[in-house]
Amino acid sequence: ETGVTQTPRHLVMGMTNKKSLKCEQHLGHNAMYWYKQSAKKPLELMFVYSLEERVENNSVPSRFSPECPNSSHLFLHLHTLQPEDSALYLCASSPPGTDTQYFGPGTRLTVL
């Protein structure tokens, strides 16, 4: 257990659905991240929030919309996804300084 939780752990959705992924940490970290991990592909950094401000957005399609209401919570809102968006979505957090990252268990997303 790293202290970072993610819900749900598994999600199946149709292309017209709207859903949200949730990430939570109470480690006192001030940065939070979303990564996408697809089979046979490197880990892809999607979004970074530092002190609740988005500092990184790596050309992610607009059908993914992050939200960071406070330093302990991070959401990823999903709408009109494509089958190729099926992947493991990992949340992480880090304390200031070294970028040491603490990962949640991930949400396994399947888009039908």
Add this chain to the structure above:
Amino acid sequence: AQSVTQLDSQVPVFEEAPVELRCNYSSSVSVYLFWYVQYPNQGLQLLLKYLSGSTLVKGINGFEAEFNKSQTSFHLRKPSVHISDTAEYFCAVSPFNTNAGKSTFGDGTTLTVKP
């Protein structure tokens, strides 16, 4: 800018054998170095990290890594592996005094321990 190369995508070994997972990096600035492990159906977990000081770093589960600045390497080793060490291993680097989101991850090495 920095990059990380994990030289082996797959490493099969027998139980109780030693193992080395290789990681080379390039960076124009000084970096911190990390190894993470991902067990099946789980997130990544920090195995060990090098921030400063002794170049030999000991981590969890009997793993250790040695930072070699001249060869820009940070290879991970374990003298005797167990079946439970079967997992994906990721090397990562992060610049000194970094702001968030500056880590670069390697593509991963799949370690398979056979009985």
